[in-house]
Amino acid sequence: MSDATAPAPTDRARSSESGPVGRFLKATELDTRMLGMIGALLIIWLTFNLLSGGLFLTPRNLWNLSVQSASVAVMATGMVLVIVTRNIDLSVGSILGVVGMVMGVTQAQILPDYLGFGHPAIWAIAALVGLCFGVAIGALHGYVIAYLGVPAFIVTLGGLLVWRGAAWWVTSGQTVAPMDSTFRLMGGGPDGSVGATWSWIIGVVACVAVVVMLVNARVQRKRFQFPLRPVWAEAFLGAVTCGLILGAVWVANSYPWPIGIVRRYAEANNMELPEGGLFIAHGIAIPVLIAVGVGILMTFVATRTRFGRYVFAIGGNPEAAALAGINTRWVTMKIFMLMGALAAVGAMISTARLNAATNAQGTLDELLVIAAAVIGGTSLSGGVGTIAGAMLGAMLMQSLASGMILLGVDTPLQNIVVGLALVVAVWLDTVYRRRLG
Template sequence: MTDTSHKAQTTDRVGPIAQFMRATEIDPRLLGMVGALVLIGVGFHIYSAIFMGEGTFLTPRNLWNLSVQTASIGIMATGMVLIIITRNIDLSVGSLVGVTAMIMGILQVEILPKYLGLGSPYIWIITLVVGIAAGVLIGAFHGWLTAYCDIPSFIVTLGGLLIWRSAAFLVANGKTISPVDETFALMGGGPYGAIGATGSWIVGLLACAGVIWGAFRGRGNRQMHGFALRPIWAEVFMTVLACGVVIGSVLVVNAYPWPKGILTQYYAKLGQPVPEGIFISHGFAYPVLILVAVGLVMAILVRSTR
């Protein structure tokens, strides 16, 4: 009786915020990180407004550029997660990216055009396959040294950092590699490396449909296995919140138009004058969509691995 009364009193003393967090199952650490990012963004925006005369940080243009610039880091981070959770480390990621990039650059600029012709539609495909294969082979070699030769990952990847950084310089012979294949360059973003307003809305609606499907599926799985269910209001709140984030992202990327110079270049190729008041949205950039795809694949891989 005493135990039961004590538990009831403890539950009653839980504040509304704690009850809300418990019902929605929001991770406080994630909430803290998101809050820190928001504070940093607001701080930089206020700083630019005070010292530059105009708030330029939290604008569609800057947020779009930040998403493109951080996409490559995000892709690398998805692979790093699996290494870190096994209590290992990889110091050679940056150098490995450098050497694979140089291999891909030399391949599409100097080697493949000789055999396939300049502008061949197969150049970017072959380049991408070779780049991924090179990364997989080097990564597998590092893994073999760590797992089968009992060399600590710190030592292996520290050596890899030095070796592959030098290898990147040797592959390119210290020179600039350009111009890359036009289709391949689209994966780096830019005005032409984005899917536009319509494509972004399609992606956003598909993402919202996926969120709703995931909510129903997750609740069904919990019920099937006898796990505790979240309250209906919490399920609805989390689903609406996720869809709101998706729709908000679409609105932000669609609010960033093509610059005037790009518009002039685009319509010059069409042989037409630039229409008055034309507004062409960037939409989601290809590297951001690639990051999302890689993240989904890695999430499925982690969930399926035992």
């Protein structure tokens, strides 16, 4: 009897020694690395807001920041799985460029000859062609890496050059524009947003989903007799998460349409503009919804599927994974196919936002994507990484770029800062792993 109760005083002593912050983190089970990234992001935002005279933390800039981060965030979710398996993909920016060019030619030059301009199926066919093309490129990379034994660094470095050249070859260097009107909705803008009402509906539904997930997780823990978080910790997590969601919706709804677009909208609908002007909110941008949807799907894939468990098993110990019966080569090939598909989704967002397919599209995006994943906590030594962290890392990288643009920093210096951020992130990851070891 004494053996069963003896650890209790020791646990209480350890709990008291950890201090209030330690007890809070233990109760809420918050990831300290994620908190560190959020803190770094807030510091960056406040610093740029101060240096720019209050221009950074405005609804307009934050809305644009979310749209600009969408394509990198989508690709970063796939880069997590690539790096987790101790591989790398240096070709994602070039894949984005060539897929964007293929989709541009498909919808601007090929399909109109058969379906006519403005046909409602053009955007869907173009997107499907781009998706298939991206998956095919990823399959080629994955096959060479997994089955022919060529290192991923070499294969994707070659892909960076090959697909960038292929993007030029498709149109001999010409820019393709404009894109289909429905396709352009994936790029954001006044038409590519869901408006104030739907934004609030989406926000409320998301909050309800958060509460349901917390309740379900608690029920499952109790069912399998896992330790339960205190009720106050569950309430705190739900309140903070819902507060952030509704706050993001409020910011999106605080950014109005430009006056020129409002005037044209009023004329087209035979409306008289009020004396103080007409306020029409953008709401949440469609590319942001796409990025969030991809993030949720990739989180499910990484944490709730057999494929995801195999990926992390391979990253943790490839030899042990192979001995356990995992077809490591086929899993690796599927990872690169998935990366190609996500690069195609990023190409859709980027091409739609630019309303054109250009040869410079996606240049250096591979740097931003890898940096986002690494800054988000994905270890280059493999086996560790989170989808949410990578998406937060994408927001952090885009915040650096956006802030420096507001301050008038030259592009070469921007690249220097991004490169230094990547090196520092890897160094911090090395220090963190060493301390854990």
